[in-house]
Amino acid sequence: MLHDLRFSLRQIVKSPGFTFIAVFTLALGIGANTAIFSLINALLLKPLPYPEAHQLMNIRQSVAGNPDAGPSVFGGSFLDFEAMATQFASISYDREARFTFSEGADPIYISGYTVSTNYLQTLEVKPTIGNDFEPGSDLPGGDAQVVILSDSLWKNRFGSDPNIVSRSIKLNYKNYVVIGVLPPNALLYPEIDFLIPGPLRTVPGNSEKNFNFAVNVIARLKDGATAESAQSELLAIKDRTLDEYPDRHKHFGFWVKPMQEVVTKSYKPYALSLLVSVGLVLLVACANVANLLLAKATGRHREISTRAALGAPPWKIARQLLCESTLLALLGGILGLVLGIVSLQPLALMVGLDQMQNFELQIDLPVLFFTLAISLATGIVFGAFPAFKAIGLSAGADRKDASRAATSASGNKIQATLIVTEIALTVILLVSIGLLFKSLSNAFQTDPGFNDENVLTFEISRSFERSKGEEGFVQFTEQILARIEQVPGVISAAMTTNNPMNGKNSYYGVLWRDDQPETANKYAPIFEAVNGDLFQTLEIPLISGRYFEQADQKLDAPRVMIVNQKIVEDLFPDIDPIGQIMNHQNEKWEIIGVAGTIRPHGLDMPERAILYKPQITNPWTTSYLVKTHLPPMDLAKEIQAAIHEIDPQQPIDRIRTLKEASAASVQTRSSMIVLLGIFGGVAILLAATGIYGLMTYLVKQRNREIGIRLAIGALPQEIVGMILKRGLSLVAIGIAIGIAIVLGLGRYLAFFLYQVEPYDLTVLLGVSVFTLLIALVACWIPAKNASSIHPSQSLQLG
Numbered sequence: 128m129l130h131d132l133r134f135s136l137r138q139i140v141k142s143p144g145f146t147f148i149a150v151f152t153l154a155l156g157i158g159a160n161t162a163i164f165s166l167i168n169a170l171l172l173k174p175l176p177y178p179e180a181h182q183l184m185n186i187r188q189s190v191a192g193n194p195d196a197g198p199s200v201f202g203g204s205f206l207d208f209e210a211m212a213t214q215f216a217s218i219s220y221d222r223e224a225r226f227t228f229s230e231g232a233d234p235i236y237i238s239g240y241t242v243s244t245n246y247l248q249t250l251e252v253k254p255t256i257g258n259d260f261e262p263g264s265d266l267p268g269g270d271a272q273v274v275i276l277s278d279s280l281w282k283n284r285f286g287s288d289p290n291i292v293s294r295s296i297k298l299n300y301k302n303y304v305v306i307g308v309l310p311p312n313a314l315l316y317p318e319i320d321f322l323i324p325g326p327l328r329t330v331p332g333n334s335e336k337n338f339n340f341a342v343n344v345i346a347r348l349k350d351g352a353t354a355e356s357a358q359s360e361l362l363a364i365k366d367r368t369l370d371e372y373p374d375r376h377k378h379f380g381f382w383v384k385p386m387q388e389v390v391t392k393s394y395k396p397y398a399l400s401l402l403v404s405v406g407l408v409l410l411v412a413c414a415n416v417a418n419l420l421l422a423k424a425t426g427r428h429r430e431i432s433t434r435a436a437l438g439a440p441p442w443k444i445a446r447q448l449l450c451e452s453t454l455l456a457l458l459g460g461i462l463g464l465v466l467g468i469v470s471l472q473p474l475a476l477m478v479g480l481d482q483m484q485n486f487e488l489q490i491d492l493p494v495l496f497f498t499l500a501i502s503l504a505t506g507i508v509f510g511a512f513p514a515f516k517a518i519g520l521s522a523g524a525d526r527k528d529a530s531r532a533a534t535s536a537s538g539n540k541i542q543a544t545l546i547v548t549e550i551a552l553t554v555i556l557l558v559s560i561g562l563l564f565k566s567l568s569n570a571f572q573t574d575p576g577f578n579d580e581n582v583l584t585f586e587i588s589r590s591f592e593r594s595k596g597e598e599g600f601v602q603f604t605e606q607i608l609a610r611i612e613q614v615p616g617v618i619s620a621a622m623t624t625n626n627p628m629n630g631k632n633s634y635y636g637v638l639w640r641d642d643q644p645e646t647a648n649k650y651a652p653i654f655e656a657v658n659g660d661l662f663q664t665l666e667i668p669l670i671s672g673r674y675f676e677q678a679d680q681k682l683d684a685p686r687v688m689i690v691n692q693k694i695v696e697d698l699f700p701d702i703d704p705i706g707q708i709m710n711h712q713n714e715k716w717e718i719i720g721v722a723g724t725i726r727p728h729g730l731d732m733p734e735r736a737i738l739y740k741p742q743i744t745n746p747w748t749t750s751y752l753v754k755t756h757l758p759p760m761d762l763a764k765e766i767q768a769a770i771h772e773i774d775p776q777q778p779i780d781r782i783r784t785l786k787e788a789s790a791a792s793v794q795t796r797s798s799m800i801v802l803l804g805i806f807g808g809v810a811i812l813l814a815a816t817g818i819y820g821l822m823t824y825l826v827k828q829r830n831r832e833i834g835i836r837l838a839i840g841a842l843p844q845e846i847v848g849m850i851l852k853r854g855l856s857l858v859a860i861g862i863a864i865g866i867a868i869v870l871g872l873g874r875y876l877a878f879f880l881y882q883v884e885p886y887d888l889t890v891l892l893g894v895s896v897f898t899l900l901i902a903l904v905a906c907w908i909p910a911k912n913a914s915s916i917h918p919s920q921s922l923q924l925g
């Protein structure tokens with residue numbers, strides 16, 4: 128074996144040009160696979176960074192059978208589960224809180240969680256400095272004015288002060304005492320800066336089974352318990368306490384899923400599709416290198432025949448060639464590993480992994496083993512073809528020229544098959560890219576139902592205490608809107624719970640008609656609390672009825688709502704909805720208007736049923752929209768100054784244009800196209816060089832034949848046509864096979880597509896023509912060179 132290795136090294140060194148091309152070709156494929164496997168490893172394979180992470184579960188409620196259309200868990204339900212569930216070793220909750228941080232000259236927003244006091248115990252995380260919450264801190268009479276800081280906030284805002292424990296800081300204009308600091312990357316998201324005891328048990332109404340206080344529940348299973356057994360138990364607990372739920376909530380369900388699955392859910396299909404794509408690129412690279420080795424093996428037929436004549440068994444010759452291919456693959460793997468390392472940071476930025484805590488792309492042992500395994504497998508795969516050819520050459524060593532001709536024909540068939548395979552794989556990848564590109568183009572051209580031109584968006588978080596109740600909260604909003612509209616260049620301003628395209632979860636609430644009891648508690652549209660000129664600012668058409676008026680923003684005002692056309696289509700196919708009385712949030716509401724339907728979550732997301740209510744009815748969160756004559760960001764500073772005239776201590780967050788938010792809503796799809804475009808470019812380049820190499824080799828083999836043809840009067844264009852016909856026929860077969868495979872995979876591709884059929888004729892035709900043109904160039908160059916050689920020279924070369 129050592130002899131084979133030394134001989135292989137000599138062969139590789141003896142052909143530096145061939146070695147460079149083969150190693151670099153493999154490095155492209157292996158490097159891409161290494162980088163994408165690093166992504167898969169970080170997202171899907173590595174457990175979350177907690178002890179026994181597989182036991183951590185997330186519990187959510189479902190509305191109308193849709194787990195994505197429900198709140199987390201009602202406060203009262205959480206207390207039931209905490210008291211009665213036996214499948215959990217620990218059950219805790221968190222709830223996002225955005226607080227004003229008043230340390231320093233300018234107050235800023237920071238995000239954190241209000242949590243149950245056993246939250247860190249459930250995760251099995253301990254503060255590196257100070258202590259965890261004392262049991263009972265979240266009970267009436269407990270010390271709730273304490274805070275645990277994140278490591279990043281401690282370092283960035285307090286200079287890693289070792290005496291931070293017992294220091295008092297201001298959050299939402301209240302004093303909180305620091306009791307501890309978390310380890311680095313202790314929580315899943317980098318924007319979480321603090322933890323404080325949650326108000327579930329201390330604020331009246333939070334412990335009811337309704338929407339007023341919904342929490343995100345994280346639980347740790349006991350040994351032997353499963354997600355399925357825990358879910359069954361929670362449903363049984365709900366059945367036992369069903370009488371305590373309002374009628375509108377009795378149809379809600381619960382599901383229990385591993386935290387790992389919940390956290391990575393949105394990334395999984397895209398990550399796996401990228402892995403398939405780079406796998407195709409690697410197969411194209413393997414086919415390319417196999418063709419190179421086949422050509423090289425044919426050039427070594429005299430050497431192989433001599434070794435066979437001297438008694439070397441065929442298997443030993445094949446082993447020698449496999450050793451060479453494996454060595455080439457390992458060299459390609461080393462260079463591929465370097466390329467993979469270099470591409471990790473750009474890849475993390477493209478897929479947004481830099482925004483997720485504890486998901487760091489890196490080359491660790493699993494990735495190294497993957498690269499080694501894929502290198503060895505690659506060496507064996509593409510080395511098998513020349514090895515089999517060598518066996519044929521050695522077996523036919525005594526047949527000389529006849530054997531050479533037969534073996535050469537056999538090798539040509541193998542090489543032609545590899546080229547067809549390359550083209551088919553490349554077509555599959557290019558069609559996928561074309562379909563995704565058309566999907567993105569369609570998404571950008573989709574009418575979202577509103578006009579995002581010249582609209583500035585931002586968010587304001589404000590406590591009820593600072594606004595002195597609901598009416599004070601609404602009055603503050605109206606002051607903000609009135610002052611913003613005085614800024615030169617502003618057309619109108621509005622406030623809503625969630626701006627369109629803001630990337631956050633919406634609020635859902637059941638809605639039904641009294642005369643449609645079969646729909647009771649089963650239809651859950653999004654609801655938005657609004658103030659100001661929302662419909663005019665976004666240019667959402669009012670189809671019928673009226674807008675909200677100032678009198679609607681009073682606590683004692685009649686409950687009124689505006690519904691969008693989607694709700695009308697779903698619930699009012701037979702009557703005019705204006706004036707109809709609806710059940711919503713355990714109250715009766717009158718429909719006063721019908722608005723156009725919009726796409727609130729993304730350009731490539733469907734239209735949604737939305738109802739709009741006066742802000743006073745749900746003054747929870749406030750997002751603002753400002754329509755301007757000028758470029759919106761040009762007025763950002765003036766708008767901030769106008770707000771600070773009303774409250775100099777009021778921070779403003781997430782200032783951007785609505786156009787930017789719309790583009791961000793398809794960022795994942797855009798990143799996919801860029802990555803796949805890179806892989807597709809590599810694949811078509813490899814396929815083109817493979818065709819060029821094969822046609823050059825075939826021309827060299829047929830030099831004598833070409834010389835005879837030219838000598839007896841064949842025209843150069845006839846020689847070109849003959850070679851082009853051979854090359855393009857292989858390409859046509861590869862294209863046909865590739866398209867047939869795409870058609871067979873149509874239903875799997877449909878998941879990633881938006882308003883595009885997987886059998887889109889323009890994409891299929893475009894890819895076919897593009898591939899043919901690339902192949903035409905790759906074939907034409909050797910064909911042209913062959914036709915320009917003098918007949919006497921061709922006969923001598925033959």
